[in-house]
Amino acid sequence: MWYPEHVSPPPAARDVDWALRARGLVQGFVRRIVDGALPTSCALCREPVAGDHGLCVPCWRKVRFLERPWCEVTGLPMRLDLGPGVLSAAALADPPPYRRARAAVVYDETAAALVGAFKYADRTDLAPLMVAWMRRVAAEMADVDMVVPVPLHRWRLLSRRFNQAAVLAAGIASHLDRPHRPLVLARRRATARQVGLSRQGRKANIAYAFAVPPRARRALAGRRVLLVDDVLTTGATVEAATRALLRGGARSVDVLVFARVVAGLEGSLYSGSHSPAPPLL
Numbered sequence: 216m217w218y219p220e221h222v223s224p225p226p227a228a229r230d231v232d233w234a235l236r237a238r239g240l241v242q243g244f245v246r247r248i249v250d251g252a253l254p255t256s257c258a259l260c261r262e263p264v265a266g267d268h269g270l271c272v273p274c275w276r277k278v279r280f281l282e283r284p285w286c287e288v289t290g291l292p293m294r295l296d297l298g299p300g301v302l303s304a305a306a307l308a309d310p311p312p313y314r315r316a317r318a319a320v321v322y323d324e325t326a327a328a329l330v331g332a333f334k335y336a337d338r339t340d341l342a343p344l345m346v347a348w349m350r351r352v353a354a355e356m357a358d359v360d361m362v363v364p365v366p367l368h369r370w371r372l373l374s375r376r377f378n379q380a381a382v383l384a385a386g387i388a389s390h391l392d393r394p395h396r397p398l399v400l401a402r403r404r405a406t407a408r409q410v411g412l413s414r415q416g417r418k419a420n421i422a423y424a425f426a427v428p429p430r431a432r433r434a435l436a437g438r439r440v441l442l443v444d445d446v447l448t449t450g451a452t453v454e455a456a457t458r459a460l461l462r463g464g465a466r467s468v469d470v471l472v473f474a475r476v477v478a479g480l481e482g483s484l485y486s487g488s489h490s491p492a493p494p495l496l
């Protein structure tokens with residue numbers, strides 16, 4: 216609905232307009248993802264690609280895919296394979312609010328280049344590739360009822376044109392054949408950018424940034440949610456979003472991200488060449 220510049224629309228009308236616009240944008244991207252083919256030139260260096268990896272061989276070798284053994288809750292790699300269902304000491308000492316978290320790749324220079332292009336350079340053609348990698352670790356999360364992206368505040372959404380987490384979430388929802396529910400979680404207020412803040416600073420900055428709108432509570436009640444984001448750094452964002460979903464009535468929350476920071480994983484571990492990951496010892 217159009218309003219003259221000097222007249223503010225009533226809040227309710229503005230919300231409805233916003234919701235409709237968000238839904239339209241997301242549906243457009245869903246179609247692009249479903250119809251999208253993997254890039255024919257390398258997503259990183261633009262060299263022609265022969266196979267179906269979406270990356271040339273040298274770039275592909277740089278990608279560090281996360282593999283088991285990992286902590287069943289946090290998804291962080293563990294040095295020893297102690298069998299299925301083992302939790303890390305960190306998850307036992309300080310249990311996160313989510314049921315489990317998984318990431319496709321380690322957030323390093325290569326992953327950062329992909330995410331940066333996707334996020335800030337409008338490379339939506341990278342989405343099918345990123346979703347394909349996330350699908351590898353999403354298989355064990357098929358028991359969820361809906362897929363929800365970590366929302367952007369609407370002001371940032373306007374400046375960035377689209378919520379990259381919603382694009383990834385739409386692709387995962389389509390793959391798992393579960394509904395994509397981008398309006399179940401809302402950003403309550405604009406938060407300062409997380410970049411450059413300490414862990415405590417990030418936690419305080421983000422703690423109350425999310426909320427479940429009253430109109431979404433019925434859809435969420437008793438449901439198992441798969442929360443999707445592009446990058447997990449300290450975990451403060453997905454933990455705050457998880458707590459908001461649980462407060463809003465969700466039964467459980469799983470977290471799936473494209474890339475995550477893994478401390479102490481320097482070097483060539485988990486190089487992506489389809490060969491088994493080398494042991495971490």
Ligand SMILES: [Zn+2]
Pocket residue numbers: 257258259260261262270271272273274275
């Ligand atoms: Zn390349």
